[in-house]
Amino acid sequence: MLRANILGPSLPKINPSDRGNPFNEIIRVLAELHSVDHVAVGLETMDVRGNYFDRQVGRWSKQYRASETENIGRWNT
Numbered sequence: 001m002l003r004a005n006i007l008g009p010s011l012p013k014i015n016p017s018d019r020g021n022p023f024n025e026i027i028r029v030l031a032e033l034h035s036v037d038h039v040a041v042g043l044e045t046m047d048v049r050g051n052y053f054d055r056q057v058g059r060w061s062k063q064y065r066a067s068e069t070e071n072i073g074r075w076n077t
Contacts, residue, residue, distance in 0.1 A: 011019045038047060048055070 011022065014022070038044060
């Protein structure tokens with residue numbers, strides 16, 4: 001995941017007739033990224049199948065338990 005500043009639609013420093021260009025480029029790059037064969041570039045381990053909801057709740061539960069400072073019994077059931 002990359003941190004980025006998303007451009008607002010006003011872009012006051014850009015000529016009004018050119019303001020669509022940065023957004024068109026963002027769309028072009030996103031489309032190109034989505035066309036990459038993730039297996040061919042060695043990202044097959046990123047292809048996680050299964051129930052996203054179960055994985056996410058499981059991850060949150062592990063994070064909660066790892067950062068727990070006191071035992072709140074009713075939360076741990």
